[in-house]
Amino acid sequence: MNPENPLIQKHIASGGTAAVYEEGHISILKRGWKLRIEDVSNIPLTLSGKASFMIQNALAATLAAFLHGVSIDDIRMALGTFTSSVAQTPGRLNLFDVGGYQVLVDYAHNPAGYEAIQSTLERWDCQRKIGVIGGPGDRRNSDLRELGVLAARMFDRAIVKEDDDRRGREPGEVAALIRQGWEQEKAGDRLQEILDEATAIETALEKAEPGDLVVIFPADVQRTIQIITRFQDKLNPKPSYRGSSYSIGPDLISPSPDVKLS
CATH class of the missing domain: 3.90.190.20 (Mur ligase, C-terminal domain)
Known part of the structure; x- marks a missing residue:
């Protein structure tokens, strides 16, 4: 949730990859580059970015998908269509x-x-x-x-x-x-x-x-x-x-x- 977190910065400097929340976006950081995946206002699960714990969930899911080779377009589509509905997440928001x-x-x-x-x-x-x-x-x-x-x-x-x-x-x-x-x-x-x-x-x-x-x-x-x-x-x-x-x-x-x- 804080891209300036020393643990994140150390991880990236050593060649790691991280998903972070920055300037209202879910983004991927790796060494010297940043890839913005999606604005949280377009992610229904976060209730327009008001549910911070759902932003955390979206970060984990985004990074896992990215590291497994899922395309950015597919990740963005998933984030934009997955909702906290009874059909998809019963009992969760x-x-x-x-x-x-x-x-x-x-x-x-x-x-x-x-x-x-x-x-x-x-x-x-x-x-x-x-x-x-x-x-x-x-x-x-x-x-x-x-x-x-x-x-x-x-x-x-x-x-x-x-x-x-x-x-x-x-x-x-x-x-x-x-x-x-x-x-x-x-x-x-x-x-x-x-x-x-x-x-x-x-x-x-x-x-x-x-x-x-x-x-x-x-x-x-x-x-x-x-x-x-x-x-x-x-x-x-x-x-x-x-x-x-x-x-x-x-x-x-x-x-x-x-x-x-x-």
Whole structure:
């Protein structure tokens, strides 16, 4: 992410090749030359360059492809057409339009994952940021409290839930630890506790208002997508045609092309 990094410079000086992010571009550096591959604003996976962790992923993929002899045109085409859709990357930065508000689904389940989403949401233009949060039961108590701290920093309101598999924890134990972290940052009633994941997601979707962004950190990704899809169908009924059937295939369940970022 920093082409002036001493490790990068030393590597290039010794004959190595590196992929770097410079002046808004994914570029390849090798000794005395630089090859610009693509502007990140043309890479859907990065949400116009706002999702820095996706820029990091694009760097790794670009370098791997380049060193294996994939043509620049093919690399550029791949970067420009690969999206964080349900079909291609289920549970990884999937964005949905649901009746005037947006829903973002990401399988973030540790502090590093929460921090990555937090950095993206800092650039997001919306009315309210509402989270459906949780964490695996086999993490340290301190890690679960940290999830609560990070969630309080990125969301206006949130619902804390638990995984179906609590991994040895008692019911409510994980949620209580996350709440402790949340309350270090935010006091009051802005964190609701609904332990059942499906119910927590449905509640967040029902209470969301136009202009809101609902962010869901699910344990069961496929179930979460099915719930969101049901809400889409309920708020935007499919047209019916007399004498014939009409259906929308799963490939059309994809992120919104209109990402509201500041």
